[in-house]
Amino acid sequence: MRETYHEELNDVVNQLVSMSSNVRTQVHDATRALLEADLRIAERVIADDARLDAMHEQIEKQCFQLLARQAPVAGELRTIVAALRMVFELARMGDLAAHIAKIARLRYPEHAVPAPLEANFTRMAQLADAMIAAAGRTLDDRDVEEASKLAENDEEMDELRAEQFKVLLADDWEHGVEMAVDAALLGRYYERIADHAVAMGRRIIYVITGEAPDGENWPNA
Amino acid sequence: MRETYHEELNDVVNQLVSMSSNVRTQVHDATRALLEADLRIAERVIADDARLDAMHEQIEKQCFQLLARQAPVAGELRTIVAALRMVFELARMGDLAAHIAKIARLRYPEHAVPAPLEANFTRMAQLADAMIAAAGRTLDDRDVEEASKLAENDEEMDELRAEQFKVLLADDWEHGVEMAVDAALLGRYYERIADHAVAMGRRIIYVITGEAPDGENWPNA
Numbered sequence: 001m002r003e004t005y006h007e008e009l010n011d012v013v014n015q016l017v018s019m020s021s022n023v024r025t026q027v028h029d030a031t032r033a034l035l036e037a038d039l040r041i042a043e044r045v046i047a048d049d050a051r052l053d054a055m056h057e058q059i060e061k062q063c064f065q066l067l068a069r070q071a072p073v074a075g076e077l078r079t080i081v082a083a084l085r086m087v088f089e090l091a092r093m094g095d096l097a098a099h100i101a102k103i104a105r106l107r108y109p110e111h112a113v114p115a116p117l118e119a120n121f122t123r124m125a126q127l128a129d130a131m132i133a134a135a136g137r138t139l140d141d142r143d144v145e146e147a148s149k150l151a152e153n154d155e156e157m158d159e160l161r162a163e164q165f166k167v168l169l170a171d172d173w174e175h176g177v178e179m180a181v182d183a184a185l186l187g188r189y190y191e192r193i194a195d196h197a198v199a200m201g202r203r204i205i206y207v208i209t210g211e212a213p214d215g216e217n218w219p220n221a
Numbered sequence: 222m223r224e225t226y227h228e229e230l231n232d233v234v235n236q237l238v239s240m241s242s243n244v245r246t247q248v249h250d251a252t253r254a255l256l257e258a259d260l261r262i263a264e265r266v267i268a269d270d271a272r273l274d275a276m277h278e279q280i281e282k283q284c285f286q287l288l289a290r291q292a293p294v295a296g297e298l299r300t301i302v303a304a305l306r307m308v309f310e311l312a313r314m315g316d317l318a319a320h321i322a323k324i325a326r327l328r329y330p331e332h333a334v335p336a337p338l339e340a341n342f343t344r345m346a347q348l349a350d351a352m353i354a355a356a357g358r359t360l361d362d363r364d365v366e367e368a369s370k371l372a373e374n375d376e377e378m379d380e381l382r383a384e385q386f387k388v389l390l391a392d393d394w395e396h397g398v399e400m401a402v403d404a405a406l407l408g409r410y411y412e413r414i415a416d417h418a419v420a421m422g423r424r425i426i427y428v429i430t431g432e433a434p435d436g437e438n439w440p441n442a
Contacts, residue, residue, distance in 0.1 A: 063302075064298070064299075064302060067288065067298055067302070068294050068295075068298055071292035073289050074289075077285070077288055077289055078285075081284075081285060081288070081305065084302065084305060084306070085305070085309070088306070088309075165402075168398065168402065169398060169399050169402070173398060177389065177390060177394060177398055177401045178390050180398045180401065180402055181386075181389065181390070181401055181402055181405040184402040184405055184406060185405060185406070185409065188406065188409065
């Protein structure tokens with residue numbers, strides 16, 4: 001019985017790692033659809049979001065069954081409670097990737113992102129990718145150091161967003177209201193993906209150490 | 222022991238109800254700060270968000286302790302797992318109220334919302350208020366009917382957002398890029414508040430009936 005229990009608990013963690021790799025693909029593909037104005041990829045990202053929602057439902061059910069059947073305590077209870085939150089963070093990142101793909105689809109065959117913001121969004125997407133990967137690795141290796149680095153990446157993400165606003169609110173912006181609004185919303189989506197990765201990292205630190213990480217208020221993560 | 226347990230469980234639900242009433246005040250005040258360009262109210266909303274974060278932390282701890290000490294099953298386990306999610310939804314609504322207040326503060330002494338969008342945002346805020354109130358009442362009375370109405374309100378919210386885009390992307394928009402970007406982000410914040418209220422309603426239906434509500438995929442809520 002105990003062995004099955006630990007297998008089931010490991011299975012939940014492994015599924016979260018696999019879900020994070022799926023989310024990474026979705027964000028990567030959504031960015032390609034966006035920057036290359038590729039309708040086929042955009043449609044695929046939007047359709048594939050249902051797969052992440054199914055994973056969400058499945059992992060949540062497993063956590064619930066573990067709680068009901070095994071009455072876990074201490075570190076194991078922390079793991080399951082954190083998993084319930086992390087599966088939600090991952091599902092939200094997936095939703096946000098689908099939102100990005102929907103803007104790409106809406107503007108097709110035009111590019112939603114104008115030339116002066118391309119490099120900025122490319123970097124935002126790279127950072128988001130690195131952050132989801134780091135969250136997944138942290139979960140896999142239980143490496144607190146890795147999770148702590150997420151906060152640094154998040155700072156760069158905030159700077160990139162501030163730069164976007166500077167560009168699109170400048171007097172020489174010549175791409176009109178629609179492209180400015182798209183860029184502001186897209187920037188918000190990438191920023192939120194990063195926030196969810198940071199929140200995951202904080203949950204993992206909590207699982208490993210039993211303490212909420214220092215710094216900001218815990219629920220703000 | 223069992224009596225204390227049920228008292229503790231009731232206490233969690235009561236605290237969620239009280240938190241929802243706090244969130245309602247925050248959204249209401251953020252809207253006043255926004256539509257009346259009132260800096261004093263904006264600052265207060267931003268400062269008071271820390272109180273909601275503290276409630277989040279406190280309720281989450283209580284849920285964790287209930288799980289650790291009481292090994293709940295069936296309906297009680299569902300209630301606690303749902304509470305862990307609902308406290309997060311409420312904290313996010315609070316964050317979004319603070320985001321709205323921050324835009325009001327950023328544009329002060331100007332109004333962030335131009336005249337052609339005032340009625341629209343007023344209605345969005347009324348709907349958001351009604352939805353948070355309905356989610357709180359549902360939690361208090363365990364009334365599934367009330368929760369089901371949230372989906373209708375959410376549809377009107379989506380229509381209001383679509384109208385906003387029509388107005389700010391129209392050829393006769395004369396309020397510039399900055400006000401259009403503000404409006405798009407503000408619209409997104411109110412829409413997300415509504416989404417969180419709907420998600421809460423769905424969690425409550427699940428707690429009461431033991432079944433995920435019909436319709437959309439459960440985790441999408």
